[in-house]
Structures are given as structure tokens and as C-alpha cells.
Amino acid sequence: MLLPLSECETIRVMTTETEKSIPRTARERARAEITREILDVALHHLATDGAPALSLRAIARDLGMASSAVYRYVASRDELLTRLIIDAYNSLGEAAEAAEARADRSDLIGRWSAICTAVRSWAIANPNRYALIYGSPVPGYVAPPDTIAPGSRVAALLTRILVDATASGHLPAEITSDLVSPAASEALAPLREFVGSDVSDALIQRGLIAWTGLYGAVSFELFGQLHNVIGEGPGEREAWFEECIRRWATQVGIA
Amino acid sequence: MLLPLSECETIRVMTTETEKSIPRTARERARAEITREILDVALHHLATDGAPALSLRAIARDLGMASSAVYRYVASRDELLTRLIIDAYNSLGEAAEAAEARADRSDLIGRWSAICTAVRSWAIANPNRYALIYGSPVPGYVAPPDTIAPGSRVAALLTRILVDATASGHLPAEITSDLVSPAASEALAPLREFVGSDVSDALIQRGLIAWTGLYGAVSFELFGQLHNVIGEGPGEREAWFEECIRRWATQVGIA
DNA sequence: CAACATTCGAGAGCACTGCTCTTGCATTTC
DNA sequence: GAAATGCAAGAGCAGTGCTCTCGAATGTTG
Numbered sequence: 001m002l003l004p005l006s007e008c009e010t011i012r013v014m015t016t017e018t019e020k021s022i023p024r025t026a027r028e029r030a031r032a033e034i035t036r037e038i039l040d041v042a043l044h045h046l047a048t049d050g051a052p053a054l055s056l057r058a059i060a061r062d063l064g065m066a067s068s069a070v071y072r073y074v075a076s077r078d079e080l081l082t083r084l085i086i087d088a089y090n091s092l093g094e095a096a097e098a099a100e101a102r103a104d105r106s107d108l109i110g111r112w113s114a115i116c117t118a119v120r121s122w123a124i125a126n127p128n129r130y131a132l133i134y135g136s137p138v139p140g141y142v143a144p145p146d147t148i149a150p151g152s153r154v155a156a157l158l159t160r161i162l163v164d165a166t167a168s169g170h171l172p173a174e175i176t177s178d179l180v181s182p183a184a185s186e187a188l189a190p191l192r193e194f195v196g197s198d199v200s201d202a203l204i205q206r207g208l209i210a211w212t213g214l215y216g217a218v219s220f221e222l223f224g225q226l227h228n229v230i231g232e233g234p235g236e237r238e239a240w241f242e243e244c245i246r247r248w249a250t251q252v253g254i255a
Numbered sequence: 256m257l258l259p260l261s262e263c264e265t266i267r268v269m270t271t272e273t274e275k276s277i278p279r280t281a282r283e284r285a286r287a288e289i290t291r292e293i294l295d296v297a298l299h300h301l302a303t304d305g306a307p308a309l310s311l312r313a314i315a316r317d318l319g320m321a322s323s324a325v326y327r328y329v330a331s332r333d334e335l336l337t338r339l340i341i342d343a344y345n346s347l348g349e350a351a352e353a354a355e356a357r358a359d360r361s362d363l364i365g366r367w368s369a370i371c372t373a374v375r376s377w378a379i380a381n382p383n384r385y386a387l388i389y390g391s392p393v394p395g396y397v398a399p400p401d402t403i404a405p406g407s408r409v410a411a412l413l414t415r416i417l418v419d420a421t422a423s424g425h426l427p428a429e430i431t432s433d434l435v436s437p438a439a440s441e442a443l444a445p446l447r448e449f450v451g452s453d454v455s456d457a458l459i460q461r462g463l464i465a466w467t468g469l470y471g472a473v474s475f476e477l478f479g480q481l482h483n484v485i486g487e488g489p490g491e492r493e494a495w496f497e498e499c500i501r502r503w504a505t506q507v508g509i510a
Numbered sequence: 511c512a513a514c515a516t517t518c519g520a521g522a523g524c525a526c527t528g529c530t531c532t533t534g535c536a537t538t539t540c
Numbered sequence: 541g542a543a544a545t546g547c548a549a550g551a552g553c554a555g556t557g558c559t560c561t562c563g564a565a566t567g568t569t570g
Contacts, residue, residue, distance in 0.1 A: 069548050209499055217467045223389070236442035247461070311558090331557080
């Protein structure tokens with residue numbers, strides 16, 4: 001689910017770059033265009049009806065072509081979903097990156113808050129896409145390797161804050177002196193591979209808990225588990241989420 | 256999503272009670288039995304193939320009856336899913352209640368830990384049922400009111416700990432002196448309705464963050480988002496989860 | 511006990527899905 | 541220009557949820 005942090009920068013450049021090769025022949029041009037159209041219509045259907053209702057036949061109908069013709073461009077429904085998943089990860093990643101880039105580099109809490117808010121805003125604006133990537137996986141489906149790099153973008157942003165927080169030397173004593181159990185330290189080995197050796201076990205641990213907390217809070221709200229828990233009046237959900245952000249920031253020592 | 260805490264006890268008694276009325280006539284007997292069989296087979300299919308693949312026709316086939324006959328007992332696929340959702344909530348609730356009941360009443364951290372561990376264990380043992388209740392909701396589906404009471408059981412357990420922690424008077428100063436923003440306090444009004452007036456805003460807030468954290472941690476693990484983040488060797492995931500429990504407990508002041 | 515009413519099971523059928531295969535046509539390449 | 545390739549369309553298979561009708565079994569009532 002994660003790609004080494006050092007490689008993430010490369011990914012970001014690659015994905016934000018426009019189409020790498022302009023198609024030469026007319027056939028290739030048409031192919032690229034129709035593929036794009038199929039993905040656009042699929043994205044539209046996904047946004048309005050959700051992933052379970054996404055139908056290749058309906059897409060073909062919308063495009064005025066036979067259902068069998070779509071299979072020239074998309075291998076299967078699963079493959080289409082995979083493309084939409086990658087697209088969603090990138091869209092979310094770009095939103096988070098753009099929000100974080102707007103904050104002052106030295107303002108760690110500002111960067112942290114920007115990321116969290118961007119993730120929540122994106123999720124609310126794209127509920128079905130969020131459910132596609134962070135909701136219950138479809139039982140048979142296995143995420144292909146192409147999805148892990150786009151899926152690491154938000155994690156990479158959060159991680160960089162932990163690195164910067166460590167480098168700043170302003171971490172509170174309760175964190176720098178905190179120790180995690182040897183077993184947990186061992187369990188964190190894959191994440192350490194991603195983060196690098198600059199960040200302490202304790203901070204990695206707190207950062208991951210904050211990350212899963214962010215994910216839990218957004219999912220809880222989006223999946224309707226907050227009904228009769230948090231008010232739904234204007235600004236109420238936002239006020240609550242602000243509190244969450246503050247708590248997570250405190251937890252990783254940047255508040 | 257929540258039922259007033261005071262009513263939860265009633266619910267618990269109701270749901271654990273065996274079938275309230277033994278059917279008299281042969282027809283009613285047969286009807287109850289066949290309904291039971293349908294639900295059993297559905298539960299089995301749910302466990303093995305997941306909710307999206309749950310098919311009324313397949314259930315009918317397994318039971319050796321025509322697919323149309325199933326509709327005499329189950330109004331629709333949605334209604335069947337609703338029954339399974341309620342069943343799952345109750346199963347999870349019972350597991351959590353049983354685990355919590357095994358702990359000493361005065362051992363708040365023990366009760367807290369028992370609940371968290373029970374929730375995770377149940378989720379791992381019943382991934383598809385967990386996904387059914389806490390995963391992405393199906394777009395068209397709206398949860399009927401019958402689901403909210405069973406869905407409140409775990410929350411009720413956690414809430415009782417907060418009540419007991421407040422009553423014990425052993426809460427750390429950083430919590431008793433903590434204040435939440437007026438906006439957030441306002442947003443917490445529905446949850447306060449559930450919790451009662453004994454628990455402070457600050458503790459309610461921390462408790463809810465812990466709750467969403469628990470949900471996020473379990474979902475993250477179950478939905479495969481922890482690949483390459485936490486090791487998958489024996490005991491690694493458990494060690495990590497222990498750390499989460501400790502952190503949440505610290506957060507609500509019972510560590 | 512007979513007549514009526516209700517319930518039930520089964521089959522056919524509709525509209526939909528993912529996906530495959532063949533057939534004819536257009537385009538590209540040699 | 542001929543051969544190879546790419547493409548669109550249609551038919552078809554197996555599956556889905558759900559509805560309707562039609563006999564048969566089981567209730568209840570006169």
C-alpha cells in the first residue's frame with residue numbers, strides 16, 4: 001500500500017505531467033479519444049450512481065456504441081474500476097498536495113490541517129470515489145500494483161511533516177521520551193521502510209494512529225455513522241472535524 | 256445511529272431473549288423454519304462470497320426451491336440485507352458485551368481493552384459482515400430505523416466507561432480542565448443526548464475520537480490499507496493494535 | 511363434512527448485467 | 541494493390557432481481 005518516500009516525488013511529477021506521447025496515426029488518435037470518453041462517462045456514472053451500479057452496457061449506451069465494442073478499450077469491468085481507483089487516488093492526492101503547498105513550509109500545524117481538511121472536502125465532494133478507494137473492497141478484487149503509488153500520496157505528505165517536525169527539534173518531551181513496545185516497533189518495520197530512519201518509533205506510531213484516525217473520522221461521517229451523533233446543521237460537522245484535527249496534531253506534537 | 260443510553264439495556268434483554276412466541280399452527284411452524292433456513296443460507300453465502308455476490312436465486316437453489324418462492328419469505332434483496340445487517344450488529348454487540356462483562360467492573364482500562372479487542376476479533380472473524388455494517392453503504396439503500404438500536408450497542412458500552420470514569424473521579428487534570436470550542440460543543444448535542452449530562456464535553460469529544468479511531472484502525476486493517484505499513488507476521492498486527500488501544504485509553508484518561 | 515379463503519410452490523417471463531464469438535468493414539502496413 | 545490488423549455490431553450464454561399466473565396444499569368457517 002506504500003511506496004518508499006524517496007520515490008514519491010517522481011510519481012508526483014509523472015502523474016501531473018500531461019499525456020506523455022501525442023498519438024501519431026488517426027487510429028491511435030481515435031483510440032485515445034474514445035478511451036478518454038469511456039473513462040469520462042464512467043466517472044460520471046460513478047459520481048451519480050456509485051460503483052456497484054456502474055455498468056459497461058450503460059456506458060456503451062450513453063456513448064451510442066454496442067456494448068461489445070467497449071471491450072476493445074477496457075478489458076473488463078474490473079479493469080475499468082482499477083482505472084477509476086487510480087484516478088481517484090491521484091485526484092485525492094493532488095487535492096491534498098495543492099492544499100498543503102499553499103501553507104507556509106515552517107507552519108507544520110497549518111500543513112497538517114490543510115491536508116486533513118482537503119481530504120475531508122474531497123471525500124464529501126466525491127463520496128462515491130472515496131468509497132471506491134477507502135470503502136469495503138469487493139471480495140474477489142485484488143488491487144494491482146499500479147494503485148499503490150497513487151495511494152501513497154497522502155501518506156507521503158503526512159510523513160514529510162513528521163520528518164520536518166523531527167528536524168525542527170521542537171517536539172515535546174513526552175514524545176521524544178516516549179517508547180513503544182519492542183513488538184510494536186517490529187510491527188512498524190514496513191512503515192519505517194517508507195518513512196526512513198529520521199523519525200522515532202514513537203512519532204511514527206502516533207502519526208499512523210492519527211492517519212487511521214483521519215480515515216476513520218472521514219469514513220464515519222461519509223458512511224452515515226455520525227447520524228444522531230454530530231449535528232448536521234451548517235458548520236457543525238466542520239467544527240467537530242476541527243477538533244479532530246487539533247487532537248491529531250497534538251498527538252504528533254505539532255500543535 | 257444512536258439510541259438513548261437508557262433504552263439500550265431494554266434492547267439488550269429483548270434481543271438476547273429467545274423467540275418470544277412459539278408458533279402454533281403447522282403452517283406458521285413451517286414458515287418460521289423456512290425463514291430461518293433462508294437466513295442461515297444467506298449468512299453462509301455472505302460469509303463466503305460477500306454481500307455484493309449475495310443472490311436470492313443462489314439461495315433458492317441451495318434450498319432446492321424456486322427463486323420465486325423465496326419472495327414469500329423475503330420481500331426483496333434489500334430487505335434480506337437489512338436483516339443481515341441487524342443480525343451483524345447484534346452479533347458484534349453481543350461479542351463486545353460478553354468480552355466486557357468478563358472484565359472487573361472497576362478496571363476501566365480492562366473493560367475498554369476488552370471491547371476494542373472483541374470488536375477487532377469479531378471483524379477479522381466476520382470480514383464480510385463487518386464490511387456490510389461499517390463499509391461503504393450501497394448508494395440507493397437507506398438503513399431502516401430497526402438498525403439503529405442494534406447499531407448502538409458497542410457505542411453504549413464505550414459510553415458507560417466514560418460515565419464510570421467520570422464517576423470515579425480519577426480523570427487526569429488535563430481532561431477535566433480541557434475545554435472544547437463552543438461550536439464543537441454545539442455539534443456534540445446529539446451525542447450528549449445519548450450520553451447524558453454526567454460526562455464533560457471534553458471527555459465526550461475524546462471518547463468519540465477514540466471511537467472513530469477504533470473504527471478507522473479496524474477498517475484500515477480489514478480493508479487492506481495496512482499492507483506494507485504494518486507487518487503481517489504472527490502477532491505483529493496484534494502488537495500494533497495493542498498500541499492503539501493504549502493510546503485511545505490514554506486519550507480518554509483511563510490508562 | 512363440505513365450502514370457502516388463504517397461503518404457498520413452481521414456472522414463465524421481463525429487463526437487466528458481464529462477457530465471448532463471429533462476421534463484415536475500415537484502416538494501416540507491406 | 542494485397543495482406544494484416546483494428547474495430548464495430550449483433551447474436552448468444554449464463555446469470556441477476558422481480559412480477560405474474562396457475563394449480564395445489566392448508567387453513568377456517570358454515
